[in-house]
Amino acid sequence: MKENKPLISMQELEALIGGWDDTPSPNSVDKFFPLRIILILVFCIFIITRLLFFTDSCAAILTNSVEQMNNIKPYLYFRGWFILIMLLVYLNAYRTGKFFGIISA
Numbered sequence: 001m002k003e004n005k006p007l008i009s010m011q012e013l014e015a016l017i018g019g020w021d022d023t024p025s026p027n028s029v030d031k032f033f034p035l036r037i038i039l040i041l042v043f044c045i046f047i048i049t050r051l052l053f054f055t056d057s058c059a060a061i062l063t064n065s066v067e068q069m070n071n072i073k074p075y076l077y078f079r080g081w082f083i084l085i086m087l088l089v090y091l092n093a094y095r096t097g098k099f100f101g102i103i104s105a
Helices: 010-017 033-053 055-062 066-096 100-104
Strands: none
Touching: 033 055, 033 066, 055 066, 066 100
16 A cells, blocks of 8 residues: 655645745845836826726727717727726735736736
């Protein structure tokens, strides 16, 4: 009969699990992290503003047909709200530091 021998010792297991509670600040890992957050924020605000308030011009850029423009406008408007909600989730994760690595990936 085969012996059930553990693959790692308890000391190794505790060393692997030990640092899970200590989540380092993103600023300590990457010194350009705040700049990247500001860049994403500015870009998303530009896109959100364009999709929510200038939906007609966005649809006109995508197609010349009036019928297709009328079909695309609700999608573009919805897309603007979706990006706004995702941006707020992203900023909340950055502010609280919870699950930021998962959300930003």
